[in-house]
Amino acid sequence: xxxxxxxxxxxxxxxxxxxxxxxxxxxxxxxxxxxxxxxxxxxxxxxxxxxxxxxxxxxxxxxxxxxxxxxxxxxxxxxxxxxxxxxxxxxxxxxxxxxxxxxxxxxxxxxxxxxxxxxxxxxxxxxxxxxxxxxxxxxxxxxxxxxxxxxxxxxxxxxxxxxxxxxxxxxxxxxxxxxxxxxxxxxxxxxxxxxxxxxxxxxxxxxxxxxxxxxxxxxxxxxxxxxxxxxxxxxxxxxxxxxxxxxxxxxxxxxxxxxxxxxxxxxxxxxxxxxxxxxxxxxxxxxxxxxxxxxxxxxxxxxxxxxxxxxxxxxxxxxxxxxxxxxxxxxxxxxxxxxxxxxxxxxxxxxxxxxxxxxxxxxxxxxxxxxxxxxxxxxxxxxxxxxxxxxxxxxxxxxxxxxxxxxxxxxxxxxxxxx
Numbered sequence: 001x002x003x004x005x006x007x008x009x010x011x012x013x014x015x016x017x018x019x020x021x022x023x024x025x026x027x028x029x030x031x032x033x034x035x036x037x038x039x040x041x042x043x044x045x046x047x048x049x050x051x052x053x054x055x056x057x058x059x060x061x062x063x064x065x066x067x068x069x070x071x072x073x074x075x076x077x078x079x080x081x082x083x084x085x086x087x088x089x090x091x092x093x094x095x096x097x098x099x100x101x102x103x104x105x106x107x108x109x110x111x112x113x114x115x116x117x118x119x120x121x122x123x124x125x126x127x128x129x130x131x132x133x134x135x136x137x138x139x140x141x142x143x144x145x146x147x148x149x150x151x152x153x154x155x156x157x158x159x160x161x162x163x164x165x166x167x168x169x170x171x172x173x174x175x176x177x178x179x180x181x182x183x184x185x186x187x188x189x190x191x192x193x194x195x196x197x198x199x200x201x202x203x204x205x206x207x208x209x210x211x212x213x214x215x216x217x218x219x220x221x222x223x224x225x226x227x228x229x230x231x232x233x234x235x236x237x238x239x240x241x242x243x244x245x246x247x248x249x250x251x252x253x254x255x256x257x258x259x260x261x262x263x264x265x266x267x268x269x270x271x272x273x274x275x276x277x278x279x280x281x282x283x284x285x286x287x288x289x290x291x292x293x294x295x296x297x298x299x300x301x302x303x304x305x306x307x308x309x310x311x312x313x314x315x316x317x318x319x320x321x322x323x324x325x326x327x328x329x330x331x332x333x334x335x336x337x338x339x340x341x342x343x344x345x346x347x348x349x350x351x352x353x354x355x356x357x358x359x360x361x362x363x364x365x366x367x368x369x370x371x372x373x374x375x376x377x378x379x380x381x382x383x384x385x386x387x388x389x390x391x392x393x394x395x396x397x398x399x400x401x402x403x404x405x406x407x408x409x410x411x412x413x414x415x416x417x418x419x
Contacts, residue, residue, distance in 0.1 A: 021052045021410075022137040022417035025071075027147035029116070031057040032065050035241075037300060038216040038330050039142055040065070045217065045406035051413070054136075058123050058146055077126050084125045088157060095156035102182050113145065113178050120149030128157040136160055137417045138188070144170035148183045155186060161416060165191045168348060171200050173324035180204070188416040191409060194327035194349030214409050216330055217402025222308050224339030224393045229382035230311040233264035233291070234375070237310035237340065239303060239331045240317075242273030242294075245324045247316035247345060249282060250365035254316065256286045257368040263375060265291060267314075268306060272297035307338035311385075312375070315344040316365040328352050336360065337396035339389035343374065353399070359392040 354360035
């Protein structure tokens, strides 16, 4: 494989000038993961503009993606730590003191975070010389957890610069990753996709010049159905894992209030997760079994087909007891792109995609009367619904086109390698 001076031609952030593409390794926890649609779309878009990026999956994953090889780390490689661990302790003792000292002085957030941290370190210890030999000019850690741990260690061991992504789960759940502050300090830049997470990172001391707000992008633009009014019964959709931060118990309360107000609807909830049994029992307790259906996790194609059949998309996210929350969930711009009217919670970054009353609405999930009043008003004003559908689809195409967001990220990657 080529060295640092062996570059391919790409495009600049505007898309009209050719530039040299640095050789970059994208570090993923598991790639491809079916639920992480935006990272798959983004990598495809980066390849399309000529970015020389090698995807590396640290924990399992597939061997190929869209006909290209994935560099998949195999756990059997960790046996070589019997050699590499003492090797690097002798060669880079200061790096060990810094990283291990940080771990010792900070409580681990969870067992999962402990496992991710040490797997990321193990990957770096085993692969450091090979990564340097392959001529990578930059590692981009897609997530602030295991991938960023690996990237930090690679920088300490062999001097490869790194950038990283930091999203809601990475920085909020359990007060964030074990080594988060160290990773933020050492990174060339930190990419996030929501203003709410950007603010959190700023509060942790990350300088504004290192913060890069690059939205997650969409690649499919379904045609918007121009119905004069909502269907009867109204078709309501929600998509997301059945976990505390999604606020599904609050959503069921809203649906019960709609029933009490005499609004006829059929609600479909797409997603799997640990709360399914409890939510189904709550659904039965509230007398909603005839109008609410839990569809479980669906393939991406099937889930997207439901958007075009829906009138309303409800997002009732909240801050979970462990601090976890959503940034700007992908499903909101996806719903907008299909012309579905979105009503979202103000928690996290969900409201960032919406212009109140023009492309969607923001309401407090605990104010059931607000949701009922809003939906009653929409039923009574079909001309408003048509305007909302068109405006939402246009806004999604303008702000969340993956071709544009990929160019923004690519420009930042190139900028690091030119410094």
